[in-house]
Amino acid sequence: MKRIGILTAGGDTPALNATLHGAAARANDAKVELIGLLGGFNGLLDREAPYVRLNPLFETIPELDSTLGGTVLGSSRRYVSSTDQAALDSTRQRINDLKLDGLVCVGGDGTINGMQPLCDLLPTVLAPKTIDNDLGLNCGVPLENQVPGDDFDLTQMVNYATPGFATAVYVATWGIRRIRTTAESHHRIAIVEVMGRHSGYIAAGSAYGQPDIILIPEAPVSITKLVDRVREIYNRQKNVVIVCGEGIIDEEGVELGASHATTDPAGNTVLSGAAEALRNRLIEAIGDDFFQQTGRVDTAERAIFTRKVGHTQRGGRPLKFDRYQGTQLGGQTIEMLLAGRNNCFASLQLGADGGFEVEPRETAILRDDDGVVHARRVHPSFYCCDTLNISAIGIEYLLPIFSEAIGADDVEHVRQSLFDASNLKEKYRSISVAIARRAEFVGRE
Ligand code: F6P
Secondary structure, eight states, X not given: OOEEEEEEOSSOOTTHHHHHHHHHHHHHHTTOEEEEESSTTXXXXXXXXXXXXXXXXXXXXXXXXXXXXXXXXXOOSOXXXXXXXXXXXXXXXXXXXXXXXXXXXXXXXXXXXXXXXXGGTSOEEEEEOOTTOOSSBSSSSOGGGOOOOTTOOGGGOBSOOOTTHHHHHHHHHHHHHHHHHHHHHHTOEEEEEEOOXXXXXXXXXXGGGOOSEEEOTTSOBOHHHHHHHHHHHHHHHSXXXXXXXXXXXXXXXXXXXXXXXXXXXXXXXOOOOHHHHHHHHHHHHHHHHHHHHHTSOSXXXXXXXXXXXXXXXXXXXXXXXXXXXXXXXXXXXXXXXXXTOOSEEEEEEEOTTSOEEEEEEEGGGGBOTTSOBOOOOOOGGGEETTTTEEOHHHHHHHHHHHTTOSOHHHHHHHHHHTTOTHHHHSOOOOHHHHHHHTOBOTTOO
């Protein structure tokens, strides 16, 4: 292979540049050109779109900094449809124009679905990323066949964790800790909403923030049970912190947050307002009397408040875990293409010794009978519906990721950079401007 294209698709995550960096480093070693396609699949579908050489003369460009959040290539939620012949023809032409011998897509479940038709056009592989941690299999069987049990073998999980997840949990955990002290001071009930769509991994990981209650989309919320638990905790400690995943459902299976059935270009429901909906239900079910009797707060409306961690979960510097694993996965994609593989992904596997290994896997293992990849959801073993918190196995799951997720340099970075006086004097320098200077166009070289 002489020339490989690479793109980042779907929602951004903090470790994308690290993954691109890992791919570029391996491409440099193999003396392969790495061409960055801008704006996700737009860079492949649009024949006029600019592209960027990520390793001219087999040296990685300085803009590609693995500690930088976001993606220097930009991203979009546009995908290639296998039934859109015109788009496929134009993509084929674009691949020829760019003289690509292989393609790396960095993305999640939407991307892996979108890359399927491309595999017929040229060898195509994927490096996983998503803060939602929903790309992979819990134990090789679909969720409906999974049952809670003590014999869960974590080494059997396919793609244990995705780059971006650890950093998202880190941000959510800080949010929860900071909310706690204000809830504690004012005897209030805080509902903190975290991202993750229909997968509760970020909510489960937020256990590190020691919330009193965690609600995940995989476990329907019983309002009666929740109210009992909230009252009990409030009576004891005068404050409650609840974390909820944005995709939580009630016992009838109704999404609490999806106020309107909007979908994004990938066909995903746009989720909003789970915490707010939950708050309304708690206000109604608990009532003002409960708070007035305690003499601490006048009304349920005043006592219960919500905060969304929001897009801060997706942004900023990636933690060491995400940087390191993202780099490994990026390097593995180039390895796979050089080894002649197609329709594969780089998978992060937990070894028996508790360390991680990066292995090539066929995307077929993730696909259902119709060839579709579905989002991985939290395994029932990881959550306890009685305590409304993660289970012992859930804790076991988190430890290998988070025990050493933060590097000393991550801590030092905060100390050195946050209140650096130059921040007050210098304007923000967007990486997009620097990348745009490197943009090239087919036919104008
Ligand atoms: O899939 C990643 C994710 O951050 C989800 O957790 C969230 O629901 C969604 O993307 C938000 O997407 P957007 O930024 O397009 O609104």
